[in-house]
Amino acid sequence: MRPTDTPKVRALPMFVNVSDDTFNRVTGTAYLQRFPAHTTLLLEGDPVDFLYVLLEGQVELQGTWKDKETTLTILRPVSTFILAAVVLDADALMSARTLERCEILMISGDAIRTAMAEDAPFAVAIARELSGCYRGLVRTIKNQKLRGGVERLANYLLTLRAKSGGGDLVHLPHEKRVLAALLGMTPENLSRAFATLGGYGVEVTGADVRLGKLRDLERLARPDPLIDNHAPRGANPSAEADAEVWSTEHQRASGARS
Amino acid sequence: MRPTDTPKVRALPMFVNVSDDTFNRVTGTAYLQRFPAHTTLLLEGDPVDFLYVLLEGQVELQGTWKDKETTLTILRPVSTFILAAVVLDADALMSARTLERCEILMISGDAIRTAMAEDAPFAVAIARELSGCYRGLVRTIKNQKLRGGVERLANYLLTLRAKSGGGDLVHLPHEKRVLAALLGMTPENLSRAFATLGGYGVEVTGADVRLGKLRDLERLARPDPLIDNHAPRGANPSAEADAEVWSTEHQRASGARS
DNA sequence: TTATTGGCTTGATGTCGATCAAGCCAATTG
DNA sequence: CAATTGGCTTGATCGACATCAAGCCAATAA
Structure with a gap:
């Protein structure tokens, strides 16, 4: 190498x-x-x-x-x-x-x-x-089995937000068609899912997404540490050094994360 | 112990x-x-x-x-x-x-x-x-993602057949309600799926199932070594000693398997 | 500039599976 | 025995998502 x-x-x-x-x-x-x-x-x-x-x-x-x-x-x-x-x-x-x-x-x-x-x-x-x-x-x-399409998208956005530092703007790292495949839906339904999330403060401009009304979005998405691998578990500050990201994705040493 | x-x-x-x-x-x-x-x-x-x-x-x-x-x-x-x-x-x-x-x-x-x-x-x-x-x-x-309910059931039956030695009679090891959950469907739909498979020679009597028309059933099920972990891959006699059965299920030394 | 292409969206329709509601049957129980 | 229970099936309906078919828009190319 x-x-x-x-x-x-x-x-x-x-x-x-x-x-x-x-x-x-x-x-x-x-x-x-x-x-x-x-x-x-x-x-x-x-x-x-x-x-x-x-x-x-x-x-x-x-x-x-x-x-x-x-x-x-x-x-x-x-x-x-x-x-x-x-x-x-x-x-x-x-x-x-x-x-x-x-x-x-x-x-x-x-x-x-x-x-x-x-x-x-x-x-x-x-x-x-x-x-x-x-x-x-x-x-x-x-x-996949417990959440519907809209919920998967909502949680995806929240995960993305968590990984990119926490602002209310996130940038989609894939083409929408690819994102749809990743979320297990068709491109058509991804569109509709984004439209639905409009009611929860999600505004899409190309690959840039603004999450207004974070609170509402979270109430819909209900992120769960046993599924989403970001976000705090209730009140448990234990170590938990899982780097569980499928086939092993690891942050490259770029952005300082708190 | x-x-x-x-x-x-x-x-x-x-x-x-x-x-x-x-x-x-x-x-x-x-x-x-x-x-x-x-x-x-x-x-x-x-x-x-x-x-x-x-x-x-x-x-x-x-x-x-x-x-x-x-x-x-x-x-x-x-x-x-x-x-x-x-x-x-x-x-x-x-x-x-x-x-x-x-x-x-x-x-x-x-x-x-x-x-x-x-x-x-x-x-x-x-x-x-x-x-x-x-x-x-x-x-x-x-x-889960590539097959429909009927196909999953069909493949389940073929897998069961393979594990139990290959006769055309198999015995369901679970209650039907449990089987339904395992296959990712409701008990109601499992019933209907069995009914559908009637057209492919599957006869159900309680927990006993007879697979008449094996050929038809296989043509529907299309078992695949990359999903089903039984059945031969095309013409490849390579070792492949996978014991891939989820959280590690291992045959107990009961039935002599060929 | 005008075509063309490709990605995305929107609407209409179809399909699969979930849900709701009976009903059936066999096993258990009083 | 009659009554009850629980598992299973069947039918009717509903909802989520896929599919089909346009149409839109921006980027690229002729």
Whole structure:
């Protein structure tokens, strides 16, 4: 990988408490690759030889059945993906494709499995990583099955707000059509959902959204720490260092967050 | 735990390639507990102190939001559950409750985390376990979002058939109301779904189901190795030792399976 | 400039599944 | 035995969301 990328990768939770030796061994044979937009990186059913680390761009993970298709998640830097398949040396259950130009680090699956067997702290880090991914998925399912479209959108906006520091202006990081897929609805219904949220103070101008009447929006959305992974749980100041963001999305060291 | 239970536990994938020393250390402080039917073992949001191993009975994992409720899975012996929360020492994201009288082994979470840090093979086993759970969840989501109710039921029946040896008679292991929850539909719609499948040779008599016209049923169900975890993938005899069954369900050594 | 394209919105309609309301049947209970 | 209960089914209705079909608007290209 490029020298400038090393710190980003070294800072991944997966590597934080790991020896330089193991880190170098695992990433030694890794290589950086650039992909154009709309490129399929991996097709469901394919054997998985590499762990992917997204350093730049956006990647969509999606599943297919009988010419129907569903978006499972959209990743942004810095994220790793298909870790579970790598650990088991199994075939991919979902396809991965770029939404825009991407810069991706590819780490040998063999190297990872070997390092895990030899280095307990590294294996523990991987297990923690996987636990976070698992819990992210549980949250996703609850979000999908327990909430309606408008509620999902409302909570998405609140999550976005929380991640971007808390002002009442947020900027949508995806095209609306992509956002619709992410929220599990059609673009048409996303439009209508935004229209509905107009009654709760949500004003949309292109990709910029103003959340007037935050209070009203929250009363509708009812964000829940057991689904949304932002926002305080009742009155419990316990540690809770979950970085549960699906296939491991990690804030890059940009904005100072309180 | 009881001496008679030891072999069952020792045979869990999580312990197979683990030293006696580690196994004894981890299970040393474990204790066996019996619960009556319809008992809540764990409420979502609770801190998790134990890894649970279901030895007898059935347990439902479910999530709640705004007085709506959804069943995430139903476990049967031998299964472990809430492993991810144990690894992260985090709060439970789902509630667990017994559907019938249960016998459950409770293993200290601390013991597990400590053993992982000291014993790489054990940590690797846990990571593999988690990977399987993760992939089970991915399958669940694809099943939910890509298939309609009738298709889910059809595939459920085919999976059941595969697990019970392949005859054209299968026996439903749950009450229909529970099955409905598991398949993500109401009892009413499960009834109608069964009625629809009548046209595909499915005859229901109480909990016994006969799958006449298997061919027709399969053409409707279109089982897919990337969702259903049974049935052959096209023509690929590769190893694939996934035991991906959600929160780790493992066949007990009863029926000889080919 | 005038076409054209692509992303987004809006309205009309259709479909799937949830809900409401009986009714049925078998098992349990007084 | 009759009465009750609980699980299951069936029909009618409703609501959420998908689909189909225009139409709008801004960016790009001829």
